[in-house]
Ligand SMILES: Nc1ncnc2c1ncn2[C@@H]1O[C@H](COP(=O)(O)OP(=O)(O)O)[C@@H](O)[C@H]1O
């Protein structure tokens with residue numbers, strides 16, 4: 679990958695979301711991204727608040743996943759990717775020189791559209807990130823496994839079948855397992871890219887409930903094309919369109935009193 683960064687030319691207009699006094703967990707400044715010659719993100723400025731749930735909404739292809747994947751440098755593997763601007767996680771400029779991407783990804787757990795449990799036991803899935811870190815002591819693995827499964831609201835369903843394959847679980851259970859695995863490495867941020875799109879309504883409701891419970895402990899950024907879901911689970915919402923962040927603010931405001939006509943057209947279902 680070819681990452682180029684240029685010095686900031688001017689002070690950006692940052693959308694500040696005022697609600698918690700916790701400060702920002704992530705700060706995206708003048709961020710642009712190109713796939714080859716095609717620009718996919720245009721001058722994104724966004725502060726994501728610590729301990730809150732931030733939803734990214736917008737029609738298919740508007741750049742939601744692209745932006746989310748930049749937050750833990752998941753796009754690094756794509757050829758001919760070029761970025762410009764800055765993303766800060768705490769004090770770390772994540773595209774700055776000498777950044778340890780593996781360490782960064784530990785701070786930023788990721789949950790994908792399709793649950794992706796590994797072909798191993800439920801237990802081994804959850805403790806996988808610890809084993810990768812070289813942790814072998816059984817008491818630590820056991821304790822982390824239980825804590826992560828409880829946090830992911832899955833413990834009661836699986837505590838008697840920890841050695842069974844994760845592939846035998848339902849889709850909703852698999853997704854909660856992936857969240858447990860994400861939590862096991864004790865990240866600061868959980869990134870979720872349409873985590874319910876492959877799930878039925880009951881499994882979806884469980885994940886949404888889980889997001890409520892995890893709020894506060896983790897900063898959560900969730901991409902969803904489901905506006906009702908964004909309205910239900912998030913504190914703040916960013917509406918994206920054609921690679922731009924059109925409007926960003928408190929979820930209530932975005933859904934009931936948006937400032938931009940494009941936002942109101944989208945949230946009222948007039949397009950997208
Ligand atoms: N790996 C890639 N290579 C080239 N173009 C891509 C790649 N991934 C996404 N795009 C393009 O970038 C734009 C934004 O895509 P994406 O971030 O997936 O949107 P969303 O998640 O909002 O549906 C789309 O035009 C898409 O075709």
Ligand SMILES: [Mg+2]
Nearest residue numbers: 742743744901
């Ligand atoms: Mg997407």
